[in-house]
Amino acid sequence: MSRTSPLPRAALGRPWRPSFLVGSLGAALALLAGAWGFVLLADDARSRSALSAAALAHAAEFAGALLGAGSDAPPAFLQAERWWAAAALAYETLAMSVLAIGIAAIGALLTVTLAARNVARGLLRPSRSPLWPALFVVIRAAYIFSRAVPELVWAMLVVFVFSPGILPGALALGLHNFGILGKLCAEVVEDLDPRPARAMRASGGSSAQVLAYAVLPMVLPQFLTYLIYRWEVIIRTTIVVGFVSAGGLGRDFRLAMSFFHYTDVALLLMVYLLLVLAVDLVAGGLRRLSR
Amino acid sequence: MTWPPRQRASATPRRRPLDGRGVLTLLLGGAFAWSLATVPWGPDLVHPGGERAIAQLLAAALRPELSPPFLALALEASWRTAAYAVAGMTVAVAIGLPLGVVASGALARGALSRLGAVAATRGLLALLRAIHELVWAWLFVAALGLSPLAAILALGLPYAGVLGRIYAGLLGDVPEAPLRALRASGASEWQVLLYGRLPQALPDLLSYTFYRFECAIRSAAILSFVGLGGLGYQMQLALDDLRYGELWTLLACLVALVVAVDLWSGEVRRRLVA
Amino acid sequence: MMFVLDAVSKAYGSTVALHPLSLAVARGETLAVVGPSGAGKTTLLHLLGGVTQPSAGAVWIAGRPLASLPPGRELARLVGVMHQQLDLVPHLAAVHNVLAGRLGEWRLLRSLVSLVAPREIERALAALERVGIRDKLYERTARLSGGEQQRVALARLLVQDPAAIVADEPVASLDPARAEDLLQLLTGIARDDGKTLVASLHSIQLARRYFARIVGLRRGRLAFDLPAAAVSQAHVDRLYDLDERADDLATAAAR
Numbered sequence: 149m150s151r152t153s154p155l156p157r158a159a160l161g162r163p164w165r166p167s168f169l170v171g172s173l174g175a176a177l178a179l180l181a182g183a184w185g186f187v188l189l190a191d192d193a194r195s196r197s198a199l200s201a202a203a204l205a206h207a208a209e210f211a212g213a214l215l216g217a218g219s220d221a222p223p224a225f226l227q228a229e230r231w232w233a234a235a236a237l238a239y240e241t242l243a244m245s246v247l248a249i250g251i252a253a254i255g256a257l258l259t260v261t262l263a264a265r266n267v268a269r270g271l272l273r274p275s276r277s278p279l280w281p282a283l284f285v286v287i288r289a290a291y292i293f294s295r296a297v298p299e300l301v302w303a304m305l306v307v308f309v310f311s312p313g314i315l316p317g318a319l320a321l322g323l324h325n326f327g328i329l330g331k332l333c334a335e336v337v338e339d340l341d342p343r344p345a346r347a348m349r350a351s352g353g354s355s356a357q358v359l360a361y362a363v364l365p366m367v368l369p370q371f372l373t374y375l376i377y378r379w380e381v382i383i384r385t386t387i388v389v390g391f392v393s394a395g396g397l398g399r400d401f402r403l404a405m406s407f408f409h410y411t412d413v414a415l416l417l418m419v420y421l422l423l424v425l426a427v428d429l430v431a432g433g434l435r436r437l438s439r
Numbered sequence: 440m441t442w443p444p445r446q447r448a449s450a451t452p453r454r455r456p457l458d459g460r461g462v463l464t465l466l467l468g469g470a471f472a473w474s475l476a477t478v479p480w481g482p483d484l485v486h487p488g489g490e491r492a493i494a495q496l497l498a499a500a501l502r503p504e505l506s507p508p509f510l511a512l513a514l515e516a517s518w519r520t521a522a523y524a525v526a527g528m529t530v531a532v533a534i535g536l537p538l539g540v541v542a543s544g545a546l547a548r549g550a551l552s553r554l555g556a557v558a559a560t561r562g563l564l565a566l567l568r569a570i571h572e573l574v575w576a577w578l579f580v581a582a583l584g585l586s587p588l589a590a591i592l593a594l595g596l597p598y599a600g601v602l603g604r605i606y607a608g609l610l611g612d613v614p615e616a617p618l619r620a621l622r623a624s625g626a627s628e629w630q631v632l633l634y635g636r637l638p639q640a641l642p643d644l645l646s647y648t649f650y651r652f653e654c655a656i657r658s659a660a661i662l663s664f665v666g667l668g669g670l671g672y673q674m675q676l677a678l679d680d681l682r683y684g685e686l687w688t689l690l691a692c693l694v695a696l697v698v699a700v701d702l703w704s705g706e707v708r709r710r711l712v713a
Numbered sequence: 714m715m716f717v718l719d720a721v722s723k724a725y726g727s728t729v730a731l732h733p734l735s736l737a738v739a740r741g742e743t744l745a746v747v748g749p750s751g752a753g754k755t756t757l758l759h760l761l762g763g764v765t766q767p768s769a770g771a772v773w774i775a776g777r778p779l780a781s782l783p784p785g786r787e788l789a790r791l792v793g794v795m796h797q798q799l800d801l802v803p804h805l806a807a808v809h810n811v812l813a814g815r816l817g818e819w820r821l822l823r824s825l826v827s828l829v830a831p832r833e834i835e836r837a838l839a840a841l842e843r844v845g846i847r848d849k850l851y852e853r854t855a856r857l858s859g860g861e862q863q864r865v866a867l868a869r870l871l872v873q874d875p876a877a878i879v880a881d882e883p884v885a886s887l888d889p890a891r892a893e894d895l896l897q898l899l900t901g902i903a904r905d906d907g908k909t910l911v912a913s914l915h916s917i918q919l920a921r922r923y924f925a926r927i928v929g930l931r932r933g934r935l936a937f938d939l940p941a942a943a944v945s946q947a948h949v950d951r952l953y954d955l956d957e958r959a960d961d962l963a964t965a966a967a968r
């Protein structure tokens with residue numbers, strides 16, 4: 149909109165950049181006021197009662213129940229066999245996360261070069277064919293859709309086809325992360341130094357050879373870094389997807405919550421935290437290997 | 440190629456068995472193979488009516504529900520999702536910024552007090568972000584009852600954990616020279632923070648916050664699964680009643696919302712950091 | 714004739730990099746292109762290497778018009794170009810960068826297999842041996858020094874085995890001793906294998922010592938084209954000095 153009136157702007161001697169930011173700041177503040185107004189006033193008066201004395205007492209009671217207060221049975225997290233059962237679920241959850249990142253990575257790897265602007269415009273093969281730009285648009289659109297739809301929604305769709313277990317959860321996580329990894333990796337390809345690839349073409353390499361010898365070796369290290377980073381995010385999300393796809397820790401967490409077995413909830417949370425911590429440590433080690 | 444054989448035999452360089460990247464590739468490949476092996480492959484993997492259900496679902500993409508009353512409902516759900524995201528981000532910044540400042544070690548003078556404060560806040564931040572927002576939501580609903588506040592806290596806490604860690608890194612990485620100059624002129628660590636660290640890191644801080652806002656939209660959408668309204672809740676209702684057309688309308692709303700925020704935050708970040 | 718340029722000129726937009734120029738280079742000849750920065754050396758070399766097409770005039774490589782030689786295997790058999798930035802893939806081991814010179818001859822499957830278990834390793838070894846870094850075969854290219862990377866790029870050209878080598882400032886980033894080593898290597902290879910060699914250089918001394926023929930370029934025009942022995946100090950002075958004076962005149966005229 150600023151392009152329609154370049155003269156006054158030039159007369160003021162002020163660049164356009166800050167004005168977009170100032171406008172964004174105004175919009176952000178308006179959004180802030182609107183959102184809080186909606187949440188506190190229009191949406192639900194219950195939010196004020198949430199901090200009432202009764203609600204706080206209920207919260208304290210819930211916290212106590214997590215630790216086993218008010219129950220005769222010994223809390224789940226003090227029973228060895230419960231730990232073993234939870235460990236088996238953690239194993240399943242881990243498998244789900246690895247399967248998910250694998251699916252996402254394979255999908256992204258197969259499509260990423262076509263989704264990079266420099267490749268679509270002929271880095272590998274100078275070409276006037278409209279096929280490549282068209283594929284670029286299609287794959288980029290798939291990336292956008294894939295990552296805009298949250299894992300949990302993907303899971304709700306996937307369980308229509310697959311029976312509960314590890315695979316539907318991994319598929320849901322993979323479908324969401326496919327778009328994220330694809331976008332991140334496409335940007336890596338777009339930032340790559342084109343000269344070695346051009347030199348290789350000049351010395352007689354075909355598109356596929358240039359891909360294997362110049363493009364992939366230069367971008368794979370960065371891909372690996374993103375892959376490890378997304379794995380850390382995925383492991384935190386496996387539990388949530390498990391609510392729906394009924395695999396791993398998520399399934400039992402949901403059941404324990406529904407049956408008010410709060411000490412089981414506490415145990416599952418502990419195992420979940422340990423799993424997340426372990427994955428973070430392993431991911432740190434893998435990152436060091438990739439250097 | 441004509442090479443005296445003795446020369447070739449003498450000093451052909453040995454290939455190193457495996458470097459770090461080779462080990463990593465093997466590990467990743469092995470892990471993926473293992474995860475594939477844990478799946479119970481077989482005919483039971485797919486529901487009997489699965490193909491038909493997915494065909495109906497896909498066919499419905501061409502016939503999204505566009506009746507005015509439903510569009511109004513979808514718009515209202517979209518606004519609610521956006522509002523929760525904004526409110527949750529406010530909480531996240533309100534908690535994450537102070538924690539991030541402490542975790543960056545910017546305020547502590549002594550080495551020991553710095554170490555203690557940094558370790559404690561980093562641990563707290565790690566705990567906050569280790570638990571997924573939906574798990575937080577469920578816990579808060581169980582503790583506080585079904586209220587918007589539960590959703591906002593559930594979104595705000597893990598996001599505070601992420602923001603705090605990143606803020607700490609950004610505040611710790613600012614160029615040191617201006618800070619030294621401030622200290623030399625007698626500024627306290629608080630003043631160094633306000634006049635040196637925060638102004639230098641501000642573009643990056645804002646940029647990252649905007650980036651997380653995009654993620655918050657998606658998170659807010661799924662938070663409604665615990666029973667709070669919003670896009671996710673409406674999607675669940677639509678799926679439960681097999682009204683696939685409505686599902687596609689809601690999906691379109693979510694994609695539009697995410698893309699709009701993505702474009703906006705991308706433009707803001709480009710201008711902030713460039 | 715290896716190269717024939719007939720009234721070739723090159724312009725980038727409104728900037729003329731090379732004014733109409735004719736030149737013939739015989740097979741097996743070694744030719745140095747000298748001149749101050751911005752004289753059009755790189756443009757001339759890119760035309761010889763088939764990297765760019767001329768704006769006007771015609772380029773023949775080994776008797777074939779350049780227009781009929783798109784980047785690919787045929788051109789790669791005739792000319793190999795060593796760019797100033799070397800254009801190696803830093804993440805690959807030296808062996809793969811060297812064998813990349815064979816990509817034009819290899820089928821896809823062979824080149825993929827080679828990334829895991831290098832094929833025709835004796836070729837790579839022979840080439841690296843010849844440039845004196847046989848022991849760096851499996852070293853990652855990013856870990857090699859600048860001079861060693863230069864040699865890897867040269868080894869790649871050896872494996873590619875073109876009839877002519879076009880080298881753009883091959884010694885620009887090397888210290889004097891290493892520069893001499895590399896030129897000795899390059900000209901030795903050209904002599905032993907009967908290859909045509911065209912290289913651009915900054916130093917006239919090096920050009921005179923290692924090349925048979927020297928072409929001087931100044932502001933996109935041919936200043937002289939002589940046997941190395943016939944290039945006198947006066948030629949050199951004019952090449953560089955006149956350029957400055959012309960600059961002075963130009964700025965004076967602009968005022």
